Amino acid sequence: MSSIDSKPAGFSWREVLRHFGSIAKPNQVHQAWKPWERVLFRFVFILLSLLVLPIDWKFYRDLFSVNWAQLHFHELFTLTKYQVQFIPQEHLPESGIGAFANWGIALLVAVAGTLAWSTVDKKRQEYTVLYYWLRVVVRYRLAIVLTAYGFIKLFPLQMPYPSLSNLLTNYGDFFAWKVYFQTVGIAPKYQSFLGFVEIVAAFLLINRRTVTFGVGLIFGFIGNVAVVNGLYDIGELTLSSLIVLLAVFLFVYDIPRLYNLLIKEGPTYANKLIPDFSDEVLRKMRLSLRTAFLFFVLLFGYKTFDNFVTDPYKVPHTPGLENAYGYYSVQEFVLNRDTIPYSKTDPNRWQDVVFEKWSTLTIKVNRPVKIDFTSAEAFHEHDIDRNYELAGHAGRHYFYYEADTVNQTLLLQNKNRNHRDEKLQLTYKRPDENTLVLSGKNENNDSIHVVLKKIHKKYMMFEGRRKPVKI
Numbered sequence: 494m495s496s497i498d499s500k501p502a503g504f505s506w507r508e509v510l511r512h513f514g515s516i517a518k519p520n521q522v523h524q525a526w527k528p529w530e531r532v533l534f535r536f537v538f539i540l541l542s543l544l545v546l547p548i549d550w551k552f553y554r555d556l557f558s559v560n561w562a563q564l565h566f567h568e569l570f571t572l573t574k575y576q577v578q579f580i581p582q583e584h585l586p587e588s589g590i591g592a593f594a595n596w597g598i599a600l601l602v603a604v605a606g607t608l609a610w611s612t613v614d615k616k617r618q619e620y621t622v623l624y625y626w627l628r629v630v631v632r633y634r635l636a637i638v639l640t641a642y643g644f645i646k647l648f649p650l651q652m653p654y655p656s657l658s659n660l661l662t663n664y665g666d667f668f669a670w671k672v673y674f675q676t677v678g679i680a681p682k683y684q685s686f687l688g689f690v691e692i693v694a695a696f697l698l699i700n701r702r703t704v705t706f707g708v709g710l711i712f713g714f715i716g717n718v719a720v721v722n723g724l725y726d727i728g729e730l731t732l733s734s735l736i737v738l739l740a741v742f743l744f745v746y747d748i749p750r751l752y753n754l755l756i757k758e759g760p761t762y763a764n765k766l767i768p769d770f771s772d773e774v775l776r777k778m779r780l781s782l783r784t785a786f787l788f789f790v791l792l793f794g795y796k797t798f799d800n801f802v803t804d805p806y807k808v809p810h811t812p813g814l815e816n817a818y819g820y821y822s823v824q825e826f827v828l829n830r831d832t833i834p835y836s837k838t839d840p841n842r843w844q845d846v847v848f849e850k851w852s853t854l855t856i857k858v859n860r861p862v863k864i865d866f867t868s869a870e871a872f873h874e875h876d877i878d879r880n881y882e883l884a885g886h887a888g889r890h891y892f893y894y895e896a897d898t899v900n901q902t903l904l905l906q907n908k909n910r911n912h913r914d915e916k917l918q919l920t921y922k923r924p925d926e927n928t929l930v931l932s933g934k935n936e937n938n939d940s941i942h943v944v945l946k947k948i949h950k951k952y953m954m955f956e957g958r959r960k961p962v963k964i
Contacts, residue, residue: 525618534620535610538627540603541742544596544735545634549577566796567806567872569789573641574732587728587868596731625768628746631739632698635711636786638736639695644794646688648801652678653808653881658847658855660952661820662888670727670868671885679954690714692790698743699786701768705747711740728868807869809851809876814896814903814921817848821929821945829939846945847889852876852896854905855889862887863911877908892917903931 526534547553552575559568576582579598586592645651652674659675667675677684690710697707719733754761804810823843826833833842837859844857853876869884877893890912892905901922907915919933919941929945 523619523621526620531617531620532607532611534624535614536603536607537742538620538623539606539610540599541627541631541739543577543599543602545630545739547575549575551578551581564792564796565872566793566800569793569796570641570645573638573793576731576735588723588726588730592731593734628701628704628743631742632701632704633782633786635736635739635743636695636698637789638732639691639698639711639715640790641793643688643691643695644797646684647692648688648797649678649681649684650797650801650805650807652684653805654678654681655954656849656853656882657818657820658849658853658882658889658891659886660954661845661847661857662886666886666888668864668885669725673721673725673727674885687714695790699783704743708740708744708747711736712744715740728870806872807879807881809849809853809879809882809893811852811876813849813851813853814894815898816926817929818850819848819947820950821846821848821947823943824946825942825944827940827942843943846943849882852894853882853908854892854894854903856892857889860890862890863909865909865911877906880908880910883908890915902933907936 542548552572555568555571559572577595577599579595582595585594642651655675655678664672677687691714694707694710694714697703697710715733715736719730719737721727722730722733750761753759800806822845823835826835826842828841833839835844836842837844840858840860842858844859846857847855849855864887865880865884867880867884869881873879883889883891891908892915893908894903894905896903901920903917903919903921905917905919907913915936917933917935919931922930922932924930927947929947931941931943931945933941935941
């Protein structure tokens, strides 16, 4: 039957399966699959179901903890990155073969499930309809995650423009992933273009007639991202690999057709299964899926844009000390009434200071930095916890500060989670617009007196590299 004759009196799995099976036209004959094809499909079906479907209770914990009344885009973003966690993700390394431990468990479960399925379902000759529905699930799963990553690039949130402190950090002090992020971050329009490509690929996946084109974009773009994640140690290796794996699964469907068309130059049919949506339940489900996806796109797009305009999640929100933004040389440094001359080796003597546009002050000093190894992708409400600007390099010491402009005092605390006990209490004076004088106590309760002189340095990234600039 291809339509509903009457509504069932109660819930019945057989009735549900009847509707799903009616996706194929009644007169359509499916050829029997080869034995190895049936076994391979059972394995792939179980494996992808484990990797794609939200079977992990932690997904529902995160889902029900969302504050929908005050929804933040990062809550939705976290849900879109769902991956099954037999072993909690925080117990696994972010890169290397160990990051794929959950995949290994899924493989073992898929092998066991395949053996059991093959034992109880020996008479089944093909799984054409089930194959169709698995492709539907994979298409929508891919479209959701591509949309999420597309929007955080379209509105350049994932890779913010390099801060002034980052520009004044030696290249060799950066981790590989930070070099990559800042290389993309210096070209916001290019980053937006990359996001646009991902969103286009997502919409191509929603329409089964354009899936091949969407998969082509994924291979050309996300395939490169997967390599970047692996070689630059970005920390999203498993997710980017999952996207490529799902794209490969979708592309396998087209290989025989493309081979017949491009290599053998013979007649090629568009589909192995021609869907029939005359069944009312299927028609409503199709409309509901597309409506839900469009609603997600609009909601996530709006929330991402709102975050980009009002409070980019990787950059501190609190404005910095007024008219203090800039790069300062340390002209005078007095420690416990002892003046220390300029030195690149002294562990106490400051070399230079940077005031950011936000409430961050960074100091260049010859004192070791315990590196923050996180990818800095998480959302933090408080500025002191927003660690993107300092994660992945060891060149400078980053301090969050609270400014009391009435009493002209600064309370500083090291932003690095490995150095949070470092706190400074300083007063500031401004003899002129280019000079800042800081006095007070450092983290060791020693008295310090520092005279800072602003250097009006020009940066090619700010000035523009396609027009004459007088340095």
